[in-house]
Amino acid sequence: MSPATGAATLSARRSSRFVAWVRAWRAGLVPYDEVADEIAAGEEHLVADAPGAWTDIPLRDALSALSKLSPDEIRLVLPAPGDPRGLPGPGAFAGAALLAGEAVVARDLGVIPEVRNHTSGSGVTFETVLWRVYPLPADLPPAGLTEPGAAEAEADLATALAEATAALTRLDVAQWRPELAGALAALRRPDSGIDLPPGFDPRARRLFARASVLDRVLALAEHVAPGGAVNGYEAQQRDAALRPLTVACRRALVAACNAPLAP
Structure with missing residues (x-):
């Protein structure tokens, strides 16, 4: 089986896990200490451009930026060319989300996972996930208006x-x-x-x-x-x-x- 096929088989959309577990945390249904591990599912996850951070930080540390949001302010978007449903409009976030095919909208922040492939000195290949944070306009329309139930x-x-x-x-x-x-x-x-x-x-x-x-x-x-x-x-x-x-x-x-x- 080719590496691409294996990746497609094993990897669910990371943004869906992010949204589901962060929303459950913000609803008080799961503890903060469990959220990062559930999202990562055994992978190494870092966050770039997190508010107040000057370098990449662990996902667990970055989640505190979402601690004041309600569950309904955290939304999954899965855009595709010709179907930008859920995106806030043209801009860096929208372009990156269309390229990735998945993203998270969290009030005035957009978050997109980037998978990075690495090879160790001994030839072992592995992946890390970098969640890149984008600022979004503060006056976005209410989320979910165009989504089916x-x-x-x-x-x-x-x-x-x-x-x-x-x-x-x-x-x-x-x-x-x-x-x-x-x-x-x-x-x-x-x-x-x-x-x-x-x-x-x-x-x-x-x-x-x-x-x-x-x-x-x-x-x-x-x-x-x-x-x-x-x-x-x-x-x-x-x-x-x-x-x-x-x-x-x-x-x-x-x-x-x-x-x-x-x-």
Whole structure:
């Protein structure tokens, strides 16, 4: 399995974990001491350009900048070219968020993860995650006005999945490479660790788990050969069949992570 494929298999969107756990902390549902470790999930996470800091600092230390925010002021955004939903408008943050495909909006701060690859002197490769902080305008419109709720997003995702499956079956291009079978099976396991912290209702949890698996499978699809598609036209047909599902999946993740929290 190629490194790119492995990364797509193992990595869920880091911004979704950030938003879910920070919102639960700000709602008083999880202790501050647990938040950084839950976000990092075993990786090394640093923060650049944090308010009041002159150098990169550990994620745990940077989270204090969000200690006065309410849960609803912390939002997940998953923009894509042609779909900048959730972004505050043109600027450095919007450009970086579109490039990354994910970001966090926290009142007057925007936060985006950057994955950095390193190689040790002995040839071992490893990653670190740098969360870069951007200042945002103080007069942003209320968040969530254009976001679907969890119920609507769940219905849209189910419809998009059914339509994509039917289209791919007709096109005979939904054949995964054999070496991905184990990875896909692992993603489908109930104990794959795809869950939200306390405070999210059952619908949001169900939506997040389903959308997270689909999101990672779609990421795999971008890194592998198109299976039964043997020419450019058929590859385009496959991509067209997956595009609505990709959009529905992104919106489902946003709706789940930004869902109202129980007191």
